[in-house]
Amino acid sequence: MTGLRAHDLSFAYGAKKALEEVSFEVGAGRFCALLGPNGAGKSTLFGLLTRLFMAPRGSIEIAGHDLARAPRAALAELGIVFQQSTLDLDLTVRQNLSYFAALHGLSGRTAAARIDAALDQLEMRDRAGEKARALNGGHRRRTELARALLHDPAVLLLDEPTVGLDAAARASITLHAHRLAEDGKTILWATHLTDEVAPGDDLIILHRARILTRGKARDIAGDMTLHERFLTLTGAVA
Ligand SMILES: Nc1ncnc2c1ncn2[C@@H]1O[C@H](COP(=O)(O)OP(=O)(O)OP(=O)(O)O)[C@@H](O)[C@H]1O
Numbered sequence: 241m242t243g244l245r246a247h248d249l250s251f252a253y254g255a256k257k258a259l260e261e262v263s264f265e266v267g268a269g270r271f272c273a274l275l276g277p278n279g280a281g282k283s284t285l286f287g288l289l290t291r292l293f294m295a296p297r298g299s300i301e302i303a304g305h306d307l308a309r310a311p312r313a314a315l316a317e318l319g320i321v322f323q324q325s326t327l328d329l330d331l332t333v334r335q336n337l338s339y340f341a342a343l344h345g346l347s348g349r350t351a352a353a354r355i356d357a358a359l360d361q362l363e364m365r366d367r368a369g370e371k372a373r374a375l376n377g378g379h380r381r382r383t384e385l386a387r388a389l390l391h392d393p394a395v396l397l398l399d400e401p402t403v404g405l406d407a408a409a410r411a412s413i414t415l416h417a418h419r420l421a422e423d424g425k426t427i428l429w430a431t432h433l434t435d436e437v438a439p440g441d442d443l444i445i446l447h448r449a450r451i452l453t454r455g456k457a458r459d460i461a462g463d464m465t466l467h468e469r470f471l472t473l474t475g476a477v478a
Pocket residue numbers: 253256257258276277278279280281282283284285432
């Protein structure tokens with residue numbers, strides 16, 4: 241399996257259970273939305289997938305590599321966009337990416353070629369010389385997504401990447417992420433917004449530490465809108 245696989249993950253902060261018996265798979269080249277209200281456990285799951293925390297039991301496989309047994313190989317196949325922006329605002333777009341490329345052992349022509357290719361994929365090449373501070377929120381996010389591609393990972397994790405963006409910027413970054421899936425990346429996209437999920441996407445609904453349902457978004461929605469289904473399943477009030 242070259243995508244992402246999580247099996248039987250549980251995690252607690254002291255007595256507070258944040259994830260319980262979570263298992264799922266995201267196939268290679270699939271866009272999977274991880275949809276859950278605040279506090280559902282999305283960030284905790286990302287913490288386990290990135291090895292920030294260790295699950296007491298269960299297993300995680302990234303592009304066929306077991307995260308506990310072969311962490312270097314597994315993490316090499318992982319690209320991450322965190323919920324909070326992690327750009328250096330005083331550096332240009334290209335400098336931000338060069339710095340990150342160096343951390344991955346890429347330099348010289350190889351780094352330059354990867355940076356250009358990633359900026360092209362996110363339609364950010366013409367902004368390469370601008371300081372990150374001068375970019376709007378949507379372009380900063382696209383820069384971070386380009387940065388996450390530099391080491392050519394198979395799997396991309398995005399933790400609520402649209403937080404704080406306006407509707408147009410949200411739509412743009414969502415579209416770019418779907419295109420990356422079409423190009424073969426496996427994407428796990430955490431959100432609490434149903435309008436970021438397309439009918440053909442894979443979908444996992446997480447609520448109070450557990451997966452309520454998973455499958456194709458259109459199948460989960462059934463005869464309701466996804467928004468209505470989500471509110472019904474999570475017991476939330478519209
Ligand atoms: N460091 C911590 N200590 C104690 N409890 C925590 C800690 N971090 C998270 N929690 C709790 O664990 C649960 C899951 O939190 P988590 O941040 O994973 O959810 P989330 O779905 O990412 O929410 P959000 O959308 O608000 O980021 C919540 O009840 C939260 O209050």
